[in-house]
Amino acid sequence: xxxxxxxxxxxxxxxxxxxxxxxxxxxxxxxxxxxxxxxxxxxxxxxxxxxxxxxxxxxxxxxxxxxxxxxxxxxxxxxxxxxxxxxxxxxxxxxxxxxxxxxxxxxxxxxxxxxxxxxxxxxxxxxxxxxxxxxxxxxxxxxxxxxxxxxxxxxxxxxxxxxxxxxxxxxxxxxxxxxxxxxxxxxxxxxxxxxx
Numbered sequence: 284x285x286x287x288x289x290x291x292x293x294x295x296x297x298x299x300x301x302x303x304x305x306x307x308x309x310x311x312x313x314x315x316x317x318x319x320x321x322x323x324x325x326x327x328x329x330x331x332x333x334x335x336x337x338x339x340x341x342x343x344x345x346x347x348x349x350x351x352x353x354x355x356x357x358x359x360x361x362x363x364x365x366x367x368x369x370x371x372x373x374x375x376x377x378x379x380x381x382x383x384x385x386x387x388x389x390x391x392x393x394x395x396x397x398x399x400x401x402x403x404x405x406x407x408x409x410x411x412x413x414x415x416x417x418x419x420x421x422x423x424x425x426x427x428x429x430x431x432x433x434x435x436x437x438x439x440x441x442x443x444x445x446x447x448x449x450x451x452x453x454x455x456x457x458x459x460x461x462x463x464x465x466x467x468x469x470x471x472x473x474x475x476x477x478x479x
Contacts, residue, residue, distance in 0.1 A: 323336060323340075326339050326340075350362075350363070367380075400416070400417040400450070401414055401415070401416060401417070401451040401453045401454065401455060401457075401458040402414070402415055402417055402425070402427065402448040402449060402450050402451055403415070403448065403449040403450075403451055403474075403478060404427055404429065404441070404443055404447060404448050404449075405447065406429055406439070406441070410479075412449075412478045413429055414430075414451060414453065414458045414461060414462065415427035415428060415429045415430075415441075415448075416428045416430070416455065416458065418440070423444060423445040423446075424442055424443070424444060424445070425442070425443055425444075425445060425448060426440065426441075426442050427440070427441050427442075427443060427448070428440050429441060430459075430462050431462075432462050432463070432465045432466070433462065433463050433464070433465050434463075435459050435462040435463060449477075449478065451471065451474060452471060452474065453471055453474075457470070457471070
């Protein structure tokens with residue numbers, strides 16, 4: 284009876300682990316659908332016409348694409364610059380806005396040296412190596428974000444000496460996939476053998 288219970292629990296855990304990615308993706312889709320649906324209902328309730336609602340979404344999409352194009356070609360538009368200055372004068376919001384902006388720039392920028400570099404660092408104790416994102420550096424000191432599995436948005440920020448890190452050939456997407464998959468998706472096994 285005890286072996287039968289263990290087998291059932293084992294199958295149950297394997298089944299749970301198999302459906303977790305599906306559930307996560309479905310939750311993301313439901314979240315996005317809810318946001319769009321709420322926005323659609325707000326606009327429709329105000330205009331009371333599907334034509335105006337569709338027109339609103341087309342105009343909004345065009346404006347966002349136009350802003351993206353101007354940022355790529357000419358830098359930040361004056362509207363966003365004015366908004367930045369207004370937010371900069373509001374306590375607390377200015378800090379949140381600035382940090383979010385820096386994070387978005389770090390992960391979307393074409394600068395491959397900061398935010399795109401992945402390294403290994405010994406953490407939480409010597410002999411245990413984990414991948415980390417380089418978020419900043421000054422001279423021989425590196426600021427690293429060490430994400431936790433399976434949720435790479437939580438983790439620890441540490442400052443280490445350059446001698447304490449080993450550079451990785453992984454890009455940020457591969458490192459994130461490694462973390463989310465709890466090590467299952469790891470195609471840099473040669474790196475693993477080179478770690479001390």
